[in-house]
Amino acid sequence: MNPRHLNARNMGIALAILALALPFVLEGNRFLAFVFGMVMINVLWASGMNLLYGYVGLMPLMFAGIAGIAAYAMIYLTRSFGWSFWLAMPAASFGAALIGVLLGLPSLRLKGFYFTLCSLVIQTVLTLAFIFFPHFTNGDTGLNQIAPPEWFNGAPLAGLWFDLVLAIFAVAGAAFCAWLVPTRLGQRFIAIREDDVLAAVLGINVVRNKIIAFFLVSLYAAVGGCFYATYVGFISPRAFDVLTSLNIWLFVAFGGRGTIIGPIIGAVILAPIPFLLQELQAFKDVLSGVLIIVVTLVLPGGIYGELLRRRALRRAAAQPQTGTTAAPRT
């Protein structure tokens, strides 16, 4: 087996153990534990964004909008019909994922920059919809006192155990990506990312695979949205606006798109910043902007992508004799 894969797998397992252990370590410090919980939600989101952005090559800026649809729907189901979170969350997420597919349909023929523009328009419309349907969303004021999910015994999920549930979902989300990528479906995604015309000539149904990808990425967005709403306890249209989409995109691009570990690294490094720099709100947005420029210009592959590239270069330099071109056979 390729040692690089072994490394990535070991790193993944180490990160998973760390994620599941940290809630216990941070139990005494509510602030840090909360930051940890937010990081876990963002790891889940970044893994989902990476499926479409990193593997299919489409940048979905309506990501936060889908998360918002699921969050509002979940709250509506629990408040108006008395559903349990554990029933409302999957139902709302599934519905939001289907809406994600529908919203993706018009952009099926677009790729690259044009897809991104289209998704930006969709995100903007969704943000406006959250404001203009106050019956469901309470408009700009937002919804507060969102009940946390209930625990097995009916008590509300809180503290250590809520953090642990978030960690489990984050680990499961990343693990699902790691499982998916080497499968035939994952390989088709990569082929579409590299060259969709060639992929079609090689027998890959580009439209169908893109729809599957839209569904999966929307599902990640939606599940994360439901947890975000119950964990923070308050949502407003601002929580699910285009800046949120861009932030999640930045986690993926900064960490390393098209790798499993990269988006996790990105989320772990960048997601805590707004909480740790609460006194410097203006500076936070400046930092985001600077990071976007730096990533685009200096680290097009992200931190982890750059690491892999350097490692490959070193390996190639270490063995200059092999890999010469095949001499013509006579």
Added chain:
Amino acid sequence: MSLLEVSALSKHFGGVIALKNVDVQMRAGETLGMIGPNGSGKTTFVNIVSGQLRADSGGMRFDGHDTLGRQPHELARLGLTRSYQAVRVFAGLSVQKNIDTACLLLAGEGLARAQLQELTEWLRLDLALDKSAGGLTLFEQRRLELLMRLAQRPKLIMLDEPVGGLAVTEVREMILLLQQLKARCSIFVIEHTMRVIRELADRVVVLMAGEKIADGPPAEILRDQRVIEHYLGTVHA
């Protein structure tokens, strides 16, 4: 029964007529060449037959299926594939990954490992498997393109200028490879290099401004007065 049967195919782009009532028939095992001046509709013809463009009118049958309006991925499944004038491989992936992607189509019923190995050695890509496909020479990329198509066990492969851009010695090698390819599947080939047509094709179709003006064995076609005048170029020379 013919493998490919195209009847009265027409296509226009705005006011430009790209193809006008073109009939082409091909038997299984045959190598059919298509020649014509630039802009005569050759690539448009391949684009339509391979499902990348829609025809305005006409009929198309491949291997007993009505294929007019079918998508490229459906045609790949039926065994009709193509290459590109500007070579097209997954430049960002390794040669091995390129081949693996091509093998996704048939999965279990695909080539056995030994057959794939044989193809790889025949096309002399066995030492380049770990390299990035984007870093290969043009000739290597053309061979990889062929390998990826053959891994899908096509019945018909449509080659759009397979020796375009190759050096003289490489052209000779490519013709040799294509001659051996004839034993593996039916070939439809667009070419400007007359040597390729002469040495490869069993039959040649000549397009001129979207219309078929001749159809026959290469020796006969290359002597045809109209072809010489309009295409091989004695009129203005």
